[in-house]
Amino acid sequence: MRTSELAGQVGVNAETLRYYERRGLLNEPPRTSGGYRDYPPTAVDLLRFIKRAQELGFTLDEVEELLHLDSGGPDSCDVARGLAEHRQADLERRIRDLQRMHDSLADLVATCDRPRADRSCALLEAIDPHTEATR
Amino acid sequence: MRTSELAGQVGVNAETLRYYERRGLLNEPPRTSGGYRDYPPTAVDLLRFIKRAQELGFTLDEVEELLHLDSGGPDSCDVARGLAEHRQADLERRIRDLQRMHDSLADLVATCDRPRADRSCALLEAIDPHTEATR
């Protein structure tokens, strides 16, 4: 299977495959006599694994670690679990942060409906009450 | 007020101020006879506005827009509200995405507690059941 065929099946850019190879995420596939990459059919599943893991929030470095684990010994499962739980905790943190941002913003937007003096914008004032300054 | 004093008061790197100036976020302050930037005291509030807006999830481009609005006409309030609501919607989307990732990951980690055949990792299998491939 050639580069663009594989890329097409998985829905990634063909350059991305070369990038993954450079990065060590994909092993170098065999080459045809003309020097073209010739991927085995299993490469499709491998790439889908990578994409799925990315969707779950793993970085490519972590994906690489997962791939090593996958062919690893009996302790691998625990390591994988650790990675996944670490990801989970990180996601929880990020969700909390975004939620805080969202709530603060909602408070600000709510000020828009308050009666206000002529030309003053409650929202902008609320972000910082003393804004005059350099510009 | 000199660059590093301002930076220190707001808690940013002094280089960041030059960066904001290059970007057009801060106007060029007056200079001393020796060519040093001499910020007015109000610059502290301005920078705090910028940092606060960043914490709320606004990009620097959006912050710049907010700053323009702040000195703008009576319609500015509506524009500002629009920007804020757009940010809110974006945050909601991102929160939902992360929540989905988190839930999927939780499902995977749950498989870790299931009884499993000797050396196979349910978590890794669950991400993709057919992983053998190129590496």
Place this chain on the structure above:
DNA sequence: GTTGACTCTGTAGTTGGGTACGGGGTTGAC
């Protein structure tokens, strides 16, 4: 045997928000 679509390589650019560095000039206390 020629055309056109594909592939190869190395290198460089993208995004956003900074940070770092080198080689110089200024300030102010001693």
Place this chain on the structure above:
DNA sequence: GTCAACCCCGTACCCAACTACAGAGTCAAC
């Protein structure tokens, strides 16, 4: 008048995960 501590500028670098490009080679159909 000397010294350290600051500041100037332009430029290059950082992160992650791609994406683009130029110039060359290959393949398959006609």
